[in-house]
Amino acid sequence: MKPDHFEVTPQCTAVNEILSRVGDKWTVLVVSYLGNGAMRFNELRRTISGISQKMLTATLRGLERDGFVTRTVFPTIPPRVEYELTDLGRELLVPVRALGAWAVENHERVIAARNRFDAAHGAMEEPFRPAGHMSEAAE
Amino acid sequence: MKPDHFEVTPQCTAVNEILSRVGDKWTVLVVSYLGNGAMRFNELRRTISGISQKMLTATLRGLERDGFVTRTVFPTIPPRVEYELTDLGRELLVPVRALGAWAVENHERVIAARNRFDAAHGAMEEPFRPAGHMSEAAE
DNA sequence: CAGCATCCTTTTTGATACTG
DNA sequence: CAGTATCAAAAAGGATGCTG
Numbered sequence: 001m002k003p004d005h006f007e008v009t010p011q012c013t014a015v016n017e018i019l020s021r022v023g024d025k026w027t028v029l030v031v032s033y034l035g036n037g038a039m040r041f042n043e044l045r046r047t048i049s050g051i052s053q054k055m056l057t058a059t060l061r062g063l064e065r066d067g068f069v070t071r072t073v074f075p076t077i078p079p080r081v082e083y084e085l086t087d088l089g090r091e092l093l094v095p096v097r098a099l100g101a102w103a104v105e106n107h108e109r110v111i112a113a114r115n116r117f118d119a120a121h122g123a124m125e126e127p128f129r130p131a132g133h134m135s136e137a138a139e
Numbered sequence: 140m141k142p143d144h145f146e147v148t149p150q151c152t153a154v155n156e157i158l159s160r161v162g163d164k165w166t167v168l169v170v171s172y173l174g175n176g177a178m179r180f181n182e183l184r185r186t187i188s189g190i191s192q193k194m195l196t197a198t199l200r201g202l203e204r205d206g207f208v209t210r211t212v213f214p215t216i217p218p219r220v221e222y223e224l225t226d227l228g229r230e231l232l233v234p235v236r237a238l239g240a241w242a243v244e245n246h247e248r249v250i251a252a253r254n255r256f257d258a259a260h261g262a263m264e265e266p267f268r269p270a271g272h273m274s275e276a277a278e
Numbered sequence: 279c280a281g282c283a284t285c286c287t288t289t290t291t292g293a294t295a296c297t298g
Numbered sequence: 299c300a301g302t303a304t305c306a307a308a309a310a311g312g313a314t315g316c317t318g
Contacts, residue, residue, distance in 0.1 A: 012168060014246035015239045022238070023162010025311080029151065041280055052312050057281065067252025078279040079318080088248055095238040102234045103157035104150050109227055110157070113206025164291080180300055191292055196301065217299040218298085 021066060022096060026051055026059045031085065032100075034069060035093050038084035068092060160205060161235060165190055165198045170224065171239070173208060174232050177223035207231060 021027055029048055033039060039047070045056055060083055063069040068089035074080040085093065160166055168187055172178060178186070184195055199222055202208040207228035213219040224232065 011243050011246075012171075015167060015242045016164075017246070017249070018242035019162050019167050019238070020164070023158050025155075025159075028154065028158055045280095053281075054313090055311065058311090065253055065256040066249045067255075073280090076279095077318095079281090081280060088245065088252070091245070092241065095234065095241045099158070099161070099234040099238055100154045102231065103154045106227065106230070107150075107153035107156070110205045113227070114204055117204040117206075184300095192301075193293090194291065197291090212300090215299095218301085220300060 018092075021062060022092075024059070026055055027063065028096060028100070030056070030059050030063065031068065031089065031093060031096065034083060034085045034089070035097075038072075038082045041081050041083070044083065063089070157231075160201060161231075163198070165194055166202065167235060167239070169195070169198050169202065170207065170228065170232060170235065173222060173224045173228070174236075177211075177221045180220050180222070183222065202228070 026048070029051075030044060033044060033047060041056070041060075044060075045051065045053065048056070051059075060069065060071070064071050064083075067086055069083050070086055072082045072084070074082070165187070168190075169183060172183060172186060180195070180199075183199075184190065184192060187195070190198075199208065199210070203210050203222075206225055208222050209225055211221045211223070213221070
């Protein structure tokens, strides 16, 4: 008996789709901010600050397409566009934050493991030293 | 004040690191299979089947580096290498599976939202598009 | 303000070919 | 069997210029 057998069927498609969205560079950040309430485009842009306009647009479009956020246009001048999480988006936030919490809690362990690995493997990383002189001791 | 304010500090780095790993194309698949017990390299390769050996190697290396899996070499002939989740890996599996479960449960809602979006936005591109529908498929 | 279009650079991924 | 090395293709991401 497998202790916790995880069905790896075409359902993986579903998991992979969600995970691909969640795992991209900006989605979680955007969704997290939006978790605090509706925000305008440039408000998000300024807050995240590292993101390019193109990526913010793409991220928001993707989230909108998948039903995680709504896009509301106020036909004023200048135009005002607000993004807000849908119910689906808020529900998604629950497991996503759980994972986020796990990440924060266990980050050190991962870093430690990484350093251990790099120390063990990276040390003997010298490509190939042609027999002879060691003029460029490229560090 | 804010109902559930999410600190977006350098901790985001932690979250992003984990999420980037989890969100890549194969990691969750590999970790999920490994959740059922240790597996050999080609066993994983055959089971996942869509993965190239390069990506499987890279995925396993990354997981090993971050302390999520162990790599055990049996110096037999032919060589036998087994991969198994560490405690950290098993712990990670918990929130990951929660997210996975959410994905499976809500997949239809996402698909529905996606179709709705495509119908509303994609249709406008083509002025006179007969009742043809596009599956999302392409990814 | 909120975007779209275009061009270009960086990463990722996949197909081979080869080794212990 | 379990990889490594290399090259080419594709995708992601960024910078910039231009609209309503």
